[in-house]
Every structure is written in structure tokens, then in C-alpha cells.
Amino acid sequence: MSEGPAGPRQRCPGRTRVSKDQRTITDDQWRQAELIWDYHQMQHGLLPVDVAIGLGSHDLGVAARSAELYRAGLFPTLVFTGGNSPTTAKVFPRGEAVHFRDHAIELGVPAEAILLEPDAANTSQNITFSRAVLAASGVRSTTVLLVSKPYMERRSFATARKVWPDVEILCASEPLEFDDYLKSIGDEKLVLDMLVGDLQRVIEYPKLGFAIEQEVPEDVHAACESLIHDGFTSRLIAS
Known part of the structure; x- marks a missing residue:
């Protein structure tokens, strides 16, 4: 867990977990998206900077x-x-x-x-x-x-x-858990589309010279492919 002046990552007061009956995504999609969510965060410790x-x-x-x-x-x-x-x-x-x-x-x-x-x-x-x-x-x-x-x-x-x-x-970034962030944005499809789109860019941009390469675990790759198959594609790079 990343710690800084605000302390470790934790649930923000006043925000409630998105219950299953409120979701527009399945349990499998939730788990896959949360895996990608965790991968996207660098978990850097916060120090004074210029x-x-x-x-x-x-x-x-x-x-x-x-x-x-x-x-x-x-x-x-x-x-x-x-x-x-x-x-x-x-x-x-x-x-x-x-x-x-x-x-x-x-x-x-x-x-x-x-x-x-x-x-x-x-x-x-x-x-x-x-x-x-x-x-x-x-x-x-x-x-x-x-x-x-x-x-x-x-x-x-x-x-x-x-x-x-x-x-x-x-x-x-804001120290939010995945369900808290979904609650704050209020659009599960948009967030999952963006999770997938950002991961695709992490994978593809080094080949185009836009970024350095990052290792992507196999389970994160698989989660991305599954969500793409399920239609979370609006933020993918145009082919």
C-alpha cells in the first residue's frame, strides 16, 4: 500500500460500496476490472518533489x-x-x-x-x-x-x-478503492471502457515510441481480452 501525507489507501468516508444489485456489470467483469485497476496504480510512496x-x-x-x-x-x-x-x-x-x-x-x-x-x-x-x-x-x-x-x-x-x-x-491519484471510484463517477461502462483503453495503450504505445515498456502480467492480459470480448471497447485505439 502506498503511504504519504494522507496515509495509506483506504475507503473515503461517506462513500458506500456498490452493491451487486446496483451493478450493471457481472461479478466476473467486476473481478477482471478490479485486477486491471490494481495494475494501473503504481503504488509509489509520496515524497517532497520540485x-x-x-x-x-x-x-x-x-x-x-x-x-x-x-x-x-x-x-x-x-x-x-x-x-x-x-x-x-x-x-x-x-x-x-x-x-x-x-x-x-x-x-x-x-x-x-x-x-x-x-x-x-x-x-x-x-x-x-x-x-x-x-x-x-x-x-x-x-x-x-x-x-x-x-x-x-x-x-x-x-x-x-x-x-x-x-x-x-x-x-x-485519489486514494480510492475500485468500488468507491465507480460510485463517484456513476458510470460503470465508461470506467471499464477507460480501464481497458488505458491498458491497451500501456501495451501498444511503447511499440509506437510513445512510452517506455511496462511488464503486464498474464492474468491482467487475460482480463483485458475478456472485457474487450464483452464489449468494453469504446476507448480502444482506432485500428
């Missing part, structure tokens, strides 16, 4: 977690990065990074501690463009914390190690 980068997405929890870790004193500078995607355009019309910045300020992060990168359209651009923003602002970075959705930790790590190899990369 800068954190909050990766834009549909999940405002990234901004909340970034604010929490800033208040815990883990870093002095926070970059929010991201433009829009089909998933986020309606929810965050001014762009992911802008909405994340506003939410972090509401949660107590000083505006002057936040840098904005509003143009990135993919994870490689998130890292590359944020690096340029930091350099332009005179912020020296040798250790970087990536804050992302829980199931995006491994892909963001692999991408950052490829495009920014000369810094130490740590990963963090």
Missing part, C-alpha cells in the same frame, strides 16, 4: 488530490495541463486545466503557486507542454509528481519516462 503536474481529464478528483498534496507541503509549484476532449468539452467548457486550477484555488491553493498549460490534447503533450511552461517560468525540476486518475498512473508514468527521461517521476 513540482507536481495535474493531468487534465473528466475527473475533478485530480484537482482535489493535487490541492490536498500541495497543502501537505509536498511541492511548491503545481501545473495543471489539458485542453479538451470529447469526454470533457461539455463538462469543462473553458478547458480541463482552467477548471482544475479554479477548483484547486477554491480548495486553498494560492493562485500564484499554479501554472497553466491549456493546450495539451494527449498525455505526451501534457508532459512535454508542461515541461516547457516550467522552463519558461524558470522553475527547475529534477523530481516531478504526476497526479492523475487512479487508472492512469501507469500510462502517465510510462509516457513521462519516455518524453522526460532525465527527471525522477512519482505518481499519485
Whole structure:
């Protein structure tokens, strides 16, 4: 279990487990998805770093977690990065990074501690463009914390190690169990589609030069293939 200022991963107060009669997925699909969920998380211990980068997405929890870790004193500078995607355009019309910045300020992060990168359209651009923003602002970075959705930790790590190899990369996300995250998002199909899509990218992107290779256990491979067979395919790379 990963421990940091917020302690070990644990169930968040006030959130309830998704009961079987509330699910739209089968028990087998649940177990397969949870296996992939666990694989995606790097379980890094949290240490002070030079800068954190909050990766834009549909999940405002990234901004909340970034604010929490800033208040815990883990870093002095926070970059929010991201433009829009089909998933986020309606929810965050001014762009992911802008909405994340506003939410972090509401949660107590000083505006002057936040840098904005509003143009990135993919994870490689998130890292590359944020690096340029930091350099332009005179912020020296040798250790970087990536804050992302829980199931995006491994892909963001692999991408950052490829495009920014000369810094130490740590990963963090909201400390939620799988059922808590499903409850918070409220769309099981979307979450499972994204779990599968991110795993496919972890496997395929190194072949395309977008990320470093990550070992994927056989049972995780098998779980992914089973969920693809069951139709959780909306986030797969277009062939």
C-alpha cells in the first residue's frame, strides 16, 4: 500500500460500496476490472518533489488530490495541463486545466503557486507542454509528481519516462478503492471502457515510441481480452 501525507489507501468516508444489485456489470467483469485497476496504480510512496503536474481529464478528483498534496507541503509549484476532449468539452467548457486550477484555488491553493498549460490534447503533450511552461517560468525540476486518475498512473508514468527521461517521476491519484471510484463517477461502462483503453495503450504505445515498456502480467492480459470480448471497447485505439 502506498503511504504519504494522507496515509495509506483506504475507503473515503461517506462513500458506500456498490452493491451487486446496483451493478450493471457481472461479478466476473467486476473481478477482471478490479485486477486491471490494481495494475494501473503504481503504488509509489509520496515524497517532497520540485513540482507536481495535474493531468487534465473528466475527473475533478485530480484537482482535489493535487490541492490536498500541495497543502501537505509536498511541492511548491503545481501545473495543471489539458485542453479538451470529447469526454470533457461539455463538462469543462473553458478547458480541463482552467477548471482544475479554479477548483484547486477554491480548495486553498494560492493562485500564484499554479501554472497553466491549456493546450495539451494527449498525455505526451501534457508532459512535454508542461515541461516547457516550467522552463519558461524558470522553475527547475529534477523530481516531478504526476497526479492523475487512479487508472492512469501507469500510462502517465510510462509516457513521462519516455518524453522526460532525465527527471525522477512519482505518481499519485485519489486514494480510492475500485468500488468507491465507480460510485463517484456513476458510470460503470465508461470506467471499464477507460480501464481497458488505458491498458491497451500501456501495451501498444511503447511499440509506437510513445512510452517506455511496462511488464503486464498474464492474468491482467487475460482480463483485458475478456472485457474487450464483452464489449468494453469504446476507448480502444482506432485500428
